[in-house]
Amino acid sequence: METSEIIETLNLIFRKVLKRENIVLSEESTAHDVPGWDSLTNMILISEIEKNFHIHFSFREIVKFKNVGDLCRSIIEKQK
């Protein structure tokens, strides 16, 4: 799966969880740039991403995500 495909799926997940239709993520996006992405919604987003991609992140992995690009790379790595 390509990064662009993953970002497209993440867009759908983020729009659904954060209830905002105008979310367009990029590899550089961080919680700071996305309204509504906070501690609480992050927990829900991660859980939805895990379900969607049939993967599981460890606590250490989640801590290391600095932006959406990190998240995508981890998803690609786990799908190999």
Next chain:
Amino acid sequence: MLFSLVVLPSLNRHENETNKRESAKIIVFNSILMMAEEKMDLIADISIAAAKYANHLAMVIEDKKYSYQQLFHIVCQVYTTICNREGDVVGIVAENRIETYASILATLFAGKTYVILHPDFPISRNTHIAKQAGICCLLCTDLTHEILEPALTIPKFCTSVSDFEQIPDTERGVPPVIKESAANAYIIFTSGSTGEPKGVPISRSNLNAFYRAYRKLGWHLDETDRMLQMFELTFDVSVVSFLYPLTLGASVFTVPSGGFKYLNVIDILDSYQLTFAAIAPSVLRLSRSYFQSIQLPKLKYMVVTAEATDVDLLTAFRPCIPNAAVVNLYGPTEGTIYCTSYTIPKTGIKHYNGMTAIGEPFSEMEMLIADEDGAPLPCNVKGELLISGPQLMRGYWHDPEKSALCLLRRSDGKVYYKTGDLCYRDEDGVLMYCGRKDTQVKIQGFRIELGEIEYQVKQFYENAFNAVVIPLYDDNHLCQMHLVIEKKEEDTQQLVQYLQNHLPAYMVPSKIHFLQSFPLNASNKVDRKTISKLIR
């Protein structure tokens, strides 16, 4: 520490004389200790530790390390700036930077009062606080960042040390402590019921009374300990989380401002192997799905504070902290940070509706459970918790009306603060927390505690989801109870059935809502006000 005097029966006259002399010595020694204790000063103790442990690690902020010498180099600079300025109240902009912490220390060393302004607060709120407090100057690291309305002309001073490598790690010393200052140590502005923030002034004498009692809790901590500071500087638990370690020569670790707080807290506890952490239970609630991958064997103490602590959540977290004692610390801001403590046992935790007991009063504080007329209630009867003692504020800042509403002079001549918290004392003298008085409502003449309904809902979901009950009044001022569950929407038939089986009919909520996540306020507490707006 004081020790009790034990006089043993003597065998002969000689021994009796010796005992008398020894007893007299012990009495003199005790009185010296008492005098020393009365003079105990938190800031003076920080001054001693800073000189003694000059090369020790004082603070770690965003992975940057600062020794006591480096920290106090900035403290001295700020001290020189503010020391001879007219006016007692210094405004400090809350930033996760060494300069911010140094500014707080410099203000306290100079015998002045600090008031925190937060960059995330609306400008109007900061301006209101600055005006109300009568701030004489503002300390910040970025002079271009406007946090006050331009019409308010307050001198600003930049405390920024642009390159921390420039801070010399050489002897610079510690500024003198202005001990006998009559000024308050800090004023914390909390949200008032009328929407305007009200100021809680805490004097140096309040702070020192707190310090004496806090030390007596028997912590085994010293200069080798690594301790967490996760709280916003606008919230008073930050005061002890930051200042107490510095009295020991220990190291303070603040939580990075980027990313997510709950993840950052657990990450810091783990990567720096912290030994002491005071945390809000919401940190645990959010990381619950990762408990199996969290192991913090170095943690000696975990303090839970800021909101009621679920017994179930703590029990689930215990295996992650196999060597830690867990302590619940409770207290309103008006009573200086904390005023009761309960060491939470591994099993047989005392609780009320799943909320952990708050324990016993701090050494110099008195607590009373009172009915609505202020009359004391017997053991096991619920009432409002009133507190009195040297940790109690004198009154709200320049607000005698609000002070009169919550401070009560009883017939014993002592002033008590009405906490608005419902508690009872059990047969062992342990205080049990039963929720806020204002979460108690009357429906059809029945007195209802919302906590009880919330407890049953959590039981139905086996504690997997949080729930709050919000009383909303319709046009006819009739109260309807709205249950809000932190969960994806689902069919509620089984839940309603369960509640009908476990609660009297008048306690079953009339409406049920689902929210994917509960909003938190600045103190990391579930924000009931915002939830009530969301469901309207």
